Amino acid sequence: MDYFLNDEQKMIKDLARKIAIEKILPVRAKYDEEEIFPNDIVKILAQSDLCGVYIDTKYGGLGGGVFSLCLVAEELSRVCGGIALSVAATALGTYPIILAGNEEQKQKYLPDIASGKKLAAFGITESGAGSDVSGMQTTAKKDGDYYVLNGVKQWISNAGEADVYTVIAITDKTKGPRGASAFIVDKGTPGFSFGAKEKKMGIRASCTRELIFENCRVPKENILDREGKGFLIAMKNFDHSRPGVGAQALGIAQGALDEALDYTRQRVQFGQPISSFQAIQHMLADMATQIEAARALIYATARMVDAGIEKFSKESSMAKMFASDVAMKVTTDAVQIFGGYGYVKEYPVEKMMRDAKITQIYEGTNQIQRNIIAQALIKEQAGKK
Amino acid sequence: MNIIVCIKQVPNTADVRIDPVTNTLIREGVESIVNPFDMYAIEESIRLRERYGGKVTALCMGPMQAQNALKDAVAMGVDEAVLLSDRAFAGSDTLATSYTLACAIRKLAPYDIIICGKQASDGDTAQVGPGIAVHLDLPQITHVRKIEEVKSPNAEGKGGVIIAERLIEEGYDVVESTLPVMLTVVKEINEPRMPSLKGKIKANKMVIPVWNAAEIKADVERLGLKGSPTVVNKIFSPPRRTGGKILTGESKQVVDELMKELLEKKVV
Numbered sequence: 015m016d017y018f019l020n021d022e023q024k025m026i027k028d029l030a031r032k033i034a035i036e037k038i039l040p041v042r043a044k045y046d047e048e049e050i051f052p053n054d055i056v057k058i059l060a061q062s063d064l065c066g067v068y069i070d071t072k073y074g075g076l077g078g079g080v081f082s083l084c085l086v087a088e089e090l091s092r093v094c095g096g097i098a099l100s101v102a103a104t105a106l107g108t109y110p111i112i113l114a115g116n117e118e119q120k121q122k123y124l125p126d127i128a129s130g131k132k133l134a135a136f137g138i139t140e141s142g143a144g145s146d147v148s149g150m151q152t153t154a155k156k157d158g159d160y161y162v163l164n165g166v167k168q169w170i171s172n173a174g175e176a177d178v179y180t181v182i183a184i185t186d187k188t189k190g191p192r193g194a195s196a197f198i199v200d201k202g203t204p205g206f207s208f209g210a211k212e213k214k215m216g217i218r219a220s221c222t223r224e225l226i227f228e229n230c231r232v233p234k235e236n237i238l239d240r241e242g243k244g245f246l247i248a249m250k251n252f253d254h255s256r257p258g259v260g261a262q263a264l265g266i267a268q269g270a271l272d273e274a275l276d277y278t279r280q281r282v283q284f285g286q287p288i289s290s291f292q293a294i295q296h297m298l299a300d301m302a303t304q305i306e307a308a309r310a311l312i313y314a315t316a317r318m319v320d321a322g323i324e325k326f327s328k329e330s331s332m333a334k335m336f337a338s339d340v341a342m343k344v345t346t347d348a349v350q351i352f353g354g355y356g357y358v359k360e361y362p363v364e365k366m367m368r369d370a371k372i373t374q375i376y377e378g379t380n381q382i383q384r385n386i387i388a389q390a391l392i393k394e395q396a397g398k399k
Numbered sequence: 400m401n402i403i404v405c406i407k408q409v410p411n412t413a414d415v416r417i418d419p420v421t422n423t424l425i426r427e428g429v430e431s432i433v434n435p436f437d438m439y440a441i442e443e444s445i446r447l448r449e450r451y452g453g454k455v456t457a458l459c460m461g462p463m464q465a466q467n468a469l470k471d472a473v474a475m476g477v478d479e480a481v482l483l484s485d486r487a488f489a490g491s492d493t494l495a496t497s498y499t500l501a502c503a504i505r506k507l508a509p510y511d512i513i514i515c516g517k518q519a520s521d522g523d524t525a526q527v528g529p530g531i532a533v534h535l536d537l538p539q540i541t542h543v544r545k546i547e548e549v550k551s552p553n554a555e556g557k558g559g560v561i562i563a564e565r566l567i568e569e570g571y572d573v574v575e576s577t578l579p580v581m582l583t584v585v586k587e588i589n590e591p592r593m594p595s596l597k598g599k600i601k602a603n604k605m606v607i608p609v610w611n612a613a614e615i616k617a618d619v620e621r622l623g624l625k626g627s628p629t630v631v632n633k634i635f636s637p638p639r640r641t642g643g644k645i646l647t648g649e650s651k652q653v654v655d656e657l658m659k660e661l662l663e664k665k666v667v
Contacts, residue, residue: 022596029593033593
C-alpha cells in the first residue's frame, strides 16, 4: 500500500532498512542468544542521524515527529525488535523532556540524545505499581536546592546503558495521582544505581534493570514542569510513545511475514512448494492483511499526533493494542508455517514470536489500552448529549 | 587539505553478463552502485578531512545516471561532487579515462591528495589510479592499507608529506611521499560508514555540476574511443582448475610421498 511518504520519510525508511539488513541481520541471533546490548549498532544509528529523527531541528534532530520515529522503529524491528528497542526506549525517556521540559532542560539534554551520544530511559513502573500507578512507593522529598529520591523502579528498558533518566516519584502522598512529579536524573548521580540485568523471554538484546534510588539528591532544577505534574506527564508521554510500540510490533510482524513468504516458496512437501496449498495461502493472506491494517492505523495515528491534534489517547492506544495483537498472531502463524523448523533457534521466527509478546505487555498492557479506548468512547458519547 | 576522490558507477553484481558480440557489459536490468573498492576511498577521504580539516570533492566520469553514485558519496559525507559526462568520453579505455579524470583534477586544483579504489569491480584493471598520477606527474602509492600520518603543506602549498602502509604479498611497505600524491586503497584500510540522513537530504537537494570535454580543456583526440588504444578481443571465464591430489596418512609417510612426486615432476 502506498502511504504517500514524503522524500525525507522515504529516506528515513530506506536508511533504517539498509542498516537493519547490513548491520543488524548478521548479529541479531547472537545478540539475542548472548543478551548483548547493541552499543555498536547504536553508534551506527547515531552516525546515520537515526537516533534523533523525532527531535526538533533546533536541538539537532530532524524534526520528523512521531511518524519518523515509527518508521525507524518499524524498519529496525522488522529485523530485530530487541535491538530496535534501544532507540524506542530512548524516545520514551526523551518525550517527557520534549513535552514538559523548559528551554534550559531541552538545551542541556536534547542535543546529545538527538546525536545518539546519549541514550535515555523512562522510569515509572515499580514492583507493586504496574497498571495501577497509585501503588507507587518511590518518593522525592524537597530538601533545600534538591529533591531526595528513595525507591526502586522495576523493568526499566535501557537501564544502565542510558545516561539520561526521566523518573516519576511521589512528592506529596496526600494528593494521590496529583502528588506525583517527574524528574530528570543523570546517570552517575550519587545514590542512583542499577539492579541486576533481567533474563527475558524476548527482546533479549535490550537491557532491563531496576533503577535504585537511595537518598539520591537531584538538583531542584531537574524537575519537569512543576510538582504534581508527574502523572500527567507520564500519560502524555505514553500517548506519544505508544504508536512507536505499535510500530515495533508492526515491524516484528512484517519480518515474520517476510520470512514465512520466503520459506513457503522453498519448502517442498507432497511434491510442490507449500505456498501452492490454499491452507498456507489463506494464512499468508490473513497475516498480510492484518499487518497492512495495523500499519494504516499506526501511520494515521502518528500523522494525527504530529499535526498537533489535542486529544489522541484513544487512537494511540488503538494503534499499540491492535498492532501488538497482530504481531503476536502473525508471529505465531509464522512459527506454525515453518513447522518444526519454526520451533528451533536456527530459524528466526521463534525469536520473533518471543519478541512480539512484550509489545502486548509494556507501556500499558493491552487490557489497559482497551480501558483507555472504552473510557474515551464513553466520554465522547456523554459529551454529545 | 583538499582531497579528491575518484569513483566509478558499476553494475551491482558479481555475476556480470557480457555481450558475446560486442564484448561489453550488459547493463540492462542491473542495479548500479558505487564500485565497492571506491567506497573505501570515499571513507578514507572523509576520515582524512575529519583528522586534518579541508574539503573532499568526489569526481566521477560516466553517463548522467552516474550522478547517483556521486549522491551516495555526498550522503556519506563528501562535500562537493562533479560529474564528467560527454558523448566524447564514451568508449574510454583506462588510458583515456585516466587522462579525462586528470584534466578535471587540474581544473579542481589546488589539491593535496587524490584517492582511488584499487580497481573497479567490473573492469578489474587497477590502471586508472596510476594513470591519473602519470598524467599529472604526481608520486603515487598504490594498495594503501593504512595512512599513518599526513603533514599538511604550508601556505605556498609546499612541504606536505604523507606516510602510508602499502599492502604487498608478504606484508607491507611503509612509504613516504611528498604531497600532492595519488593513492589507491585496499579494503583493509577501513570500514565504509553508512550514509547519514542529513547527508542524504543534502545529496537529494544538491545540483551536481556536469563538466564536458571543453570545460576540462581536454584534447578531443585523447578522449573516448578515439583516445583508447586498448581493444578487448575476447572476454571469457577462465576454466576452473581441476584435478589435484590429496595425500593422506601419517605425516612422515605423506611428506616422503610428496617429495617423491615433486622430484619426479621436477618441481623441486
